[in-house]
Amino acid sequence: MRMPKLTAFVTATAVFASALAATAAEVHVLNWKGYGADEPWAIAAFEKATGNKVVNDFFNSEQEMLTKLRTNPGLYDV
Numbered sequence: 001m002r003m004p005k006l007t008a009f010v011t012a013t014a015v016f017a018s019a020l021a022a023t024a025a026e027v028h029v030l031n032w033k034g035y036g037a038d039e040p041w042a043i044a045a046f047e048k049a050t051g052n053k054v055v056n057d058f059f060n061s062e063q064e065m066l067t068k069l070r071t072n073p074g075l076y077d078v
Contacts, residue, residue, distance in 0.1 A: 026053045030068060030076040033058040
């Protein structure tokens, strides 16, 4: 399923807004594959605007997401 460009833009904006509060040079994103955070144009625009590198980590199920969150508390910014 392809997300509309508007949804991808909104996701990129959310990532950008969340990163403004972060002081690290990397922004760790945990997301489903294909939901906007992995769009090359969104990543490039975000990295250019903030100077922060996007580190994507994807999951395939809700259980996998919960496992990643529980085993790495505090790792993910978005």
